[in-house]
Amino acid sequence: MSVLSVRASRIVQLLLLLQTRGRLTAAQLAAELEVSVRTVYRDVDALHAAGVPLYGEAGHAGGYQLVEGYRTRLTGLTENEADSLFLTGLPGPARELGLGAEVAAARLKLTAALPPELRDRATRIQQRFHLDAPNWYAEPDDTPALAAAADAVWRERRVHIRYHRWRAPTEVTRTVDPYGLVLKAGRWYLVAASKRISTYRVSQISELTVLDEEFQRPPGFDLAAYWASYLADFDARRHVDTATVRVSPELREHLLDAVEPSVHRAVEDTASEPDEDGWITATVPIEKMDHAHRLFLGFGADVEVLAPAELRERISASVAALARTYSPG
Known part of the structure; x- marks a missing residue:
């Protein structure tokens, strides 16, 4: 200009x-x-x-x-x-x-x-009225590649990216067709296709080069529908097991603010009748054992894990270690 x-x-x-x-x-x-x-x-x-x-x-x-x-x-x-x-x-x-x-x-x-x-x-x-998109307790992502990605999405230009991911090999390079950008809880994601459609967190893109090559979006591709399907598949893939737990009436009252929606729904859908102290027993989806261990340990005495045995034993060992750490003298 x-x-x-x-x-x-x-x-x-x-x-x-x-x-x-x-x-x-x-x-x-x-x-x-x-x-x-x-x-x-x-x-x-x-x-x-x-x-x-x-x-x-x-x-x-x-x-x-x-x-x-x-x-x-x-x-x-x-x-x-x-x-x-x-x-x-x-x-x-x-x-x-x-x-x-x-x-x-x-x-x-x-x-x-x-x-x-x-x-x-x-x-x-x-x-x-004011809309604040980012999640609580989270710093906004650093997204230096965002503006270039948005330009490529709009002009339908192929891009070459260097991407850092959590599994090996952690550093990969890809040439992809950028279909769209999604803002989820204050974080930007690039929906792009090479051999298949994938989702890339923009903050993990260390390099992005917009190429001169144009691409054609698939006729009828619906970004919102793809994202809804991606989230459903993401939940299905990460919830690899279930745990049986007892939940105190105090925690159950505030559970919606303490856990993700799928866990809260599972508690309400599978909850037993309260016992004489108001506690209920429920079956909830869990991710890997390390994640479940940290999650339930964080609730302290308001949750008792009944199964699987491995998770119960790990929490018991952590509680014993905490007792030794905080024992007087």
Whole structure:
């Protein structure tokens, strides 16, 4: 984008800001547009020269304001802004994809195009509802390859990636056709195909090169449907066994916040009648023994593992070691 087109876009944004928000100071405009106050002065002069009925008032309560009743019709969306509309509620992910400026501009243009009563309603909604995609207790992924991956997905260009995975060989290189990107609990995943369709966590892509080769998406490929199928298959593959456990009434009351949904559903579906102390017995899916050991040990005395015997013995040994560690003197 040329310097002139950048300035023209900024001046339009300045005009729309005044139209949607009323009086704003030069400092407020500079903060919104991420430019200097001096640049705002120059842009205001350009609007004056173009005949826009804009006036300024000095003093603490002063600022720039459009003459009452004036409305610009410069509210047409660019292609990138239109593409970004579905992300207007997700400014963080939009920024990660390189569409932060487009999302902000699209929102501003849509707001400016609304009649006053609907504009007030839209502002109230924005003030009262906020969507925060990342999960609790997790740092956001570092995804330097994300913008390039998004570009390749959009332009249907084949990519060459270097990928780090958990099983050997841990470092692999692949040339793949990128079908789409998915944001799950604050983490980005690339859905791509080589010999088959696979899913790659973007933060684990150490190198990504967009090639000149185009590819054809399979007719009818549904990214949302693929992702739902992938999650179901992922659960089936990682739950390799079951455990029989006794659960205290205190833990059962808060179990939905303590375990993943599949474990909570299994407890509710298989729970026995409570005994005289309120404890229930249930059968739940488990991953590998190490994961199950850490999970149930973390619940302390509120869970008793009855089976499998190997898991019960490992937890018993850990409890004995903890007792020795914390025994007085």
